[in-house]
Amino acid sequence: MKLPIFIADAFTARAFCGNPAAVCLLENELENDTYQNIAKEMNLSETAFVRKLSPTDNFTQSSCFGLRWFTPASEVPLFFCFLAQTAIGDTLVQDIQYSPDTRKLLVRLSDSYKRSFLETLKVNTENLPHIENTGKVKGLILTLKGEPGGQTQAFDFYSRYFAPWWDVAEDPVTGSAHTILSSYWSQQLGKKQMRAFQCSRRGGELNIALRPDGRVDVKGAATVVLEGTLMV
Template identity: 70%
Template sequence: MKLPIFIADAFTARAFRGNPAAVCLIENKLDEDLHQQIAREMNLSETAFIRKLHPSDNFTEKNVNSTLTFVTLSGELKARRAEDDIVLDFPLYPAHPQDFHEVEDLIKTAIGDTLVQDIRYSPDTRKLLVRLSDTYDRSFLENLKVNTGNLLQVENTGKVKGLILTLKGQPGGQTQAFDFYSRYFAPWVGVAEDPVTGSAHTVLSSYWSQELGKKEMRAFQCSCRGGELKVSLRPGGRVDLRGGAAVVVEGTLTA
């Protein structure tokens, strides 16, 4: 069996940055074991298998700017082209104030005595948002050593499945201005640090929109690969996450 396969770097316009994902085009359903074997072979945090639900579907240049709906294990995902970018339509998840003492051990294990300005928790996504002090800058967040190895040993009772570290943005000056920065860690689901995380920005967008009084924002995830997102809050509790994509591998998988 030969299957078309691509590796695309998302939320970037440059190869070898952003979030790498494998995309495998299939005509018919595959066994779940084969899905897992292909994903392990790709050795990436995301491997997507795309199949037409209706044989008449025709994704050509004629409708490349229309909205495509993907039925996923996490629900429907809508995507559309906007100039050279891809726009993903996500729900917006609120984050509520979190008592520091309830998560003190987790935070101390992860970042030691780093100064914390605010802590929020999103019950919908089970993500803990930790805002670092405004006295820090982007380079501090980028260079911060986060101890993910010991987080699984901290008593958690399954409440937290993802840790977001975030920082208020700074004026542009000679560099591009961003409204906020972030990093994301999820060792509870096997991801020490994710390069760029769409789901984390469904929480970050809600939080920073309230903090900054803005519905249009620019965000940068400060992983070693780095990724840029444009955020647009919409009525009805939705958010558009917009970013570039660079295809770096195009080939055929033999299974």
């Protein structure tokens, strides 16, 4: 079986720039394992499979196709891609993962970005509760791999957290989000102990340790800013 496949660099007018993705054209559905094996072989952030809905369709003319989207690890529901795009526009995305237990959507930005980009990124959260109103998603995590050098060398990864479904536009520092982040980045970095920084306006540093039983210890410093007497 021969399948036409392309690699396209998105969000750029020049070759070898932007975000590379594979696009495979299909006449018919494939076995599920075949989709994932092709995505693993391409080893790009995204591999899209575009399938004709009718034998008379033409890839160069018709605008109605079946579409499935895979990372090297798993299939990405298209709705989650749309939700992420609503929040961050054309920002380059490296990976999208969903935690059904916590109902949190993790969006990893491209490794080409630096911490300053995540800190200043304008995120549109106002429309998210209207777009996703089924209860499936209750929190949006944006995360970025730590930079290899400079003053940010001490941190393994960065994040920001948004929960407009709970009337929280952006949370300053979120312990619950780091239970998801710690599992994800532990697999990505091959580490059980990590330091993280949440890039909200207030900012926060967290020390993370994964136990053998799967539990996560999240620790950080605390500072007393108010002392008084409550009269009741």
